[in-house]
Amino acid sequence: MATVEAKNPIAKTALYAALIGISLVFALPLLWMVSTSLKPEAQTLTTPPRWLPDPVTDLPKNAIDNYVGRTTEDGEIVARGVLNDPVIDFPLYLRNTLIVAFLNVTGMVISSAVIAYGFARVKWRGRGVMFALVLATMMIPFPVLMAPLYVIFREFGWIGTFKPLWAPAWFGGAFQIVLLRQFYLTIPKELDEAARIDGCSHVGVFLRIILPLSKPALAVVALFQFIFVWNDFLGPLIFLQHRDQFTLALGLQLYQSQAGNVPWNLLMAASTLILLPVLILFVLTQRTFVEGIATQGLKE
Amino acid sequence: MSSSAAVKQAKVPGRRIPEWATGVLFVSPWLIGLLLFMALPIGLSFYYSLSDYTVLEPPIFVGTANYERLASDPVFWKVMRNTILYAAISIPVGTILALIIAALLNTNVKGLTFFRAAVFLPTLVPLVAAAMVWMWLFNGELGLINTALGFIGITGPNWLGDAAWVMPALIIMSLWSVGQAVVIYLAALQDVPTSLYEAADLDGMGVVRKFLNVTVPMISPVILFNVIMAIIAAWQVFAVPYIMLGDGVERAGYFYTMYLYDQAFRFLNMGAASAMAWVQLVIILALTGLTFIISKRAVHYRA
Numbered sequence: 232m233a234t235v236e237a238k239n240p241i242a243k244t245a246l247y248a249a250l251i252g253i254s255l256v257f258a259l260p261l262l263w264m265v266s267t268s269l270k271p272e273a274q275t276l277t278t279p280p281r282w283l284p285d286p287v288t289d290l291p292k293n294a295i296d297n298y299v300g301r302t303t304e305d306g307e308i309v310a311r312g313v314l315n316d317p318v319i320d321f322p323l324y325l326r327n328t329l330i331v332a333f334l335n336v337t338g339m340v341i342s343s344a345v346i347a348y349g350f351a352r353v354k355w356r357g358r359g360v361m362f363a364l365v366l367a368t369m370m371i372p373f374p375v376l377m378a379p380l381y382v383i384f385r386e387f388g389w390i391g392t393f394k395p396l397w398a399p400a401w402f403g404g405a406f407q408i409v410l411l412r413q414f415y416l417t418i419p420k421e422l423d424e425a426a427r428i429d430g431c432s433h434v435g436v437f438l439r440i441i442l443p444l445s446k447p448a449l450a451v452v453a454l455f456q457f458i459f460v461w462n463d464f465l466g467p468l469i470f471l472q473h474r475d476q477f478t479l480a481l482g483l484q485l486y487q488s489q490a491g492n493v494p495w496n497l498l499m500a501a502s503t504l505i506l507l508p509v510l511i512l513f514v515l516t517q518r519t520f521v522e523g524i525a526t527q528g529l530k531e
Numbered sequence: 532m533s534s535s536a537a538v539k540q541a542k543v544p545g546r547r548i549p550e551w552a553t554g555v556l557f558v559s560p561w562l563i564g565l566l567l568f569m570a571l572p573i574g575l576s577f578y579y580s581l582s583d584y585t586v587l588e589p590p591i592f593v594g595t596a597n598y599e600r601l602a603s604d605p606v607f608w609k610v611m612r613n614t615i616l617y618a619a620i621s622i623p624v625g626t627i628l629a630l631i632i633a634a635l636l637n638t639n640v641k642g643l644t645f646f647r648a649a650v651f652l653p654t655l656v657p658l659v660a661a662a663m664v665w666m667w668l669f670n671g672e673l674g675l676i677n678t679a680l681g682f683i684g685i686t687g688p689n690w691l692g693d694a695a696w697v698m699p700a701l702i703i704m705s706l707w708s709v710g711q712a713v714v715i716y717l718a719a720l721q722d723v724p725t726s727l728y729e730a731a732d733l734d735g736m737g738v739v740r741k742f743l744n745v746t747v748p749m750i751s752p753v754i755l756f757n758v759i760m761a762i763i764a765a766w767q768v769f770a771v772p773y774i775m776l777g778d779g780v781e782r783a784g785y786f787y788t789m790y791l792y793d794q795a796f797r798f799l800n801m802g803a804a805s806a807m808a809w810v811q812l813v814i815i816l817a818l819t820g821l822t823f824i825i826s827k828r829a830v831h832y833r834a
Contacts, residue, residue: 250635254649257707261652263675264664280678342560349557356551361558368569370819372767374788375812378795378804379572379579382586402564433553462657464770469796483659484774487666495667502660509655517648524651524711525718 261506268500269293275495297500313501321501323475324482331396331467331478332460338401339456340449346403347411348437352423362412369405377469384470395470396463396478400456407452410523414448415441451523454516458509479505573812579805586799597806606782606790607807614787616698618765621705626758629709633716634742647717651710658770665704666691666775691775697783701772712757719750751830755822762818766811787811 262282267275270284271293284293295301300312313321349355350362384395422444423436431439442449467481477485483501486493513520548556555562580597582590601607636646653661668675669690677687690700723746731741747754769788776784778793791811795804 246635246638246640250640250646253632253635254646257650257653257710259675260661260664260668260707261656263668264660267667276673278673278678280673280675346558346561349554353554353557354550355554358554361562364565365561368565370763370815371569371573371812372763372815374767374769374791375576375808376569376572377792378801378808379575380568381795382575382579382801383567383572385586399564399568401560402568403561408561433557437557458655462655462659464657464659464773465792469792480657480659483657483663487663487774498663499667502663505657505660506655509657510652513648513652513655517644521647521651521714521718524714 264499264506265503267496268297268503270496271296272494272496293496297496298504311497313497313504316497319482319485319501320475321479321482321504324477324479327393327476328461328478328480331393332457334393334397335400335460336453336456338397339404339407340453342401342403343407343411343452344442344445344449345437347408347415348433348441350408351412351415352436352441353433365405365408369409373465377465381469390470391472391476393471393476396460396466404456407456410452411445411448414445418444447519450516451519454512454519455523458512461509576805576808579801580809582802584801584805586801590802593802597802598810601803601806601810606785609782610785610787610790613698613783613785614766614768617701617705617768617786618762621702622758622761622765624702625706625709625712625761626754628706629712629716629757630747630754632709632713633720634746636713636717637720647714650713654708654710659774661704661707662771662774665700665707665771669700691784692780694781694783697776697780701784704771712761715753715757716750719753720746723749751826755826755830759819759822762822763815766815 266282269290270281271289274281274284284290295312296310297312298314300308300315301310302308302315308315308317313319350358350365380395381390384390387394389395389398418441423431423440426436426440427433462480463478464480464484467478471477471481474485483505486498486501579590581592581594583593583596584590632650636643640646656664671677671687671689671692674687674690676690680687688696690696727745727749728741731745736744767788768786769792772784772786773789773792778785778789787807788811791804791807794800794807
C-alpha cells in the first residue's frame with residue numbers, strides 16, 4: 232500500500248478537518264432523515280430546525296408512534312405509523328421484496344457461477360469472441376430494452392407477476408460473470424488439472440474444486456445483487472400492476488404520490504426502515520463491499 | 532492412480548462430451564438469456580421503431596415516421612437538453628470531487644474505515660428513499676438547506692418548485708453519491724508504486740504537482756472506466772426526478788429515460804419509445820467510442 236504521508240502538523244490538522252467536514256456533509260441527510268423520523272408531526276415544521284424531539288424523553292414514544300404505530304384492541308388506529316398503516320401495507324411489501332430478492336439472487340449466483348466456469352476453465356472455439364460479447368452487453372442500458380421486454384413478457388403472460396423481476400437473473404449477468412471469471416482465473420490451474428487427470432469431469436471440478444474456493448467471490452455477487460433488487464424501482468414500476476404485489480421501493484413511493492398530506496415524520500420513518508437492512512448488511516460486510524467495488528472498477 | 536502423460540492422452544473413459552460442447556453447455560444459460568432478453572428485444576425494438584404500435588393492436592409499418600416525429604418534438608429536445616446538461620456538469624464535477632476525497636483518504640489518516648464508510652454509505656440508500664430525503668432537504672420553506680443558508684443571510688430558492696433551480700438541485704444531489712467512485716479511485720491510488728512519489732520528491736515536486744503529474748496519469752485507465760460508466764448511467768437517470776418532479780415544473784427535471792418510459796407506458800406509444808431507445812443506444816455507443824478515442828493519448832496503461 233503506497234500511501235502519501237502528511238508530516239507537517241498543520242497539514243495534518245487541515246487534513247483531518249477536511250475529512251471530518253466532508254464526512255459530516257455526506258452523513259447529514261441521513262442523520263436528518265432519522266432525526267425527523269423520531270419527532271411528532273408538529274415538530275417537523277419548526278424553525279429553526281431541532282435535531283432532537285422536545286422533550287427528548289419522548290423519543291421512545293415517538294419512535295413507536297411513527298414506526299410501529301398504535302392500534303387499540305378492536306383495531307382502531309390511535310397513532311398512524313409505518314407498520315400499521317391501513318393504506319400502505321409495509322409488511323406485505325417487505326414480504327414481496329424478499330420473495331423477489333430470494334429468487335433473483337439465487338438465480339444470479341448459480342447461473343453466473345456456472346457460466347463463468349465455461350469462460351475461465353473450458354477451452355472452446357469462439358470463447359474469446361463470446362466473452363467480448365459479454366463485456367459489450369454491459370454497455371446496453373435497461374431503458375433501451377424495457378419497452379420490447381414488456382411486450383415479450385406480456386406474450387409470456389408474465390405481466391402482473393413477479394417473474395419478470397427474477398426469471399432473467401437465472402440466465403446470468405454480465406458484471407457477475409466477469410467478476411467470477413476473474414476470480415476463477417486466480418485459482419491455480421494445477422488443482423483442477425490434477426483432478427482432471429484423475430478422471431474428474433468438468434462438472435466435478437466445478438463442484439468440488441472451483442465452487443468451494445470461490446465462496447468469497449460468490450458472496451460479493453450475492454450481496455451486490457441483493458442490494459440491486461432491494462433498491463430497484465424501474466423494474467417493479469413497469470412489470471407489477473396490482474398494489475398488493477408491490478415491492479418496498481415501489482410501495483414507499485405511494486407515500487409521496489398518494490397525496491401531499493403524508494407527514495414528513497412518517498415518510499422519513501419509512502425511508503429509514505427501507506435503508507435499515509442495507510445499512511446492517513454494509514456494516515457487517517464492509518470489507519467485502521469495498522473490495523468488491525474496487526475490483527469492479529479496476530479491471531482494465 | 533496414475534498421472535502419467537499416457538493416461539492423460541488416452542482420455543478417461545466415460546468422458547464422451549467433447550471439450551467445445553462442454554464449454555458451450557456451461558455458458559448456454561447466458562447464450563439463451565442473450566437471445567431472449569437482449570438480442571430479441573433489440574431486434575423487436577428496431578422493428579417497433581419503424582411501426583405504429585400500441586401493444587393492444589399489431590404493429591403497422593410506418594417507415595421513419597417515428598424518428599421524424601421525434602425530431603420535431605419539442606419535448607424530445609427538452610429531455611435531450613436536460614440529460615446532456617446534467618451529464619456535462621455532474622460527471623466532471625463528480626469526478627474531480629471523488630478524486631479529491633480519494634486523495635485525502637490516501638494518506639496515513641487514522642479512521643480511514645470510518646471516513647470511507649461515511650462517504651460510501653449514501654450510494655447504498657435506495658433511490659426512492661434518497662428522493663424523499665432530498666425533497667425534504669430541498670423544501671423551499673422548511674428545508675434544512677434553506678434554513679442553513681438563512682443562517683448566513685442567504686434566502687434560498689424554492690429548489691424543486693422553481694424551474695431555474697431544479698437542475699442545480701439534482702446535480703447537487705448527484706454529488707452525494709460519488710462514494711462509489713471514491714472507493715474505486717482510492718483502491719487505484721493505493722496501487723500507485725511509492726517509488727514514483729519518491730522520484731517526484733527528488734525532483735522537488737509539490738503536493739499538487741505530484742497529484743497532477745504522477746497520480747492522475749497512473750490511474751487514468753480507472754478514471755476512463757468510471758467516466759464511461761457515468762455517461763451510461765446519466766442516460767438512465769429515472770427514479771429520483773420521476774419521484775420528485777415527474778414532468779412538472781416546466782419539465783425542468785424531465786429526463787430522457789422518463790420520457791421514454793412515458794411514451795411506452797403512459798401513452799402506449801411503443802413506436803416512439805423504441806425510436807427513443809435506438810437513438811439512446813446509438814448515442815451511448817458513439818459517446819463511449821469517442822471517450823476512448825479522445826483518451827487514447829491521455830490514458831496511460833501500465834504494461
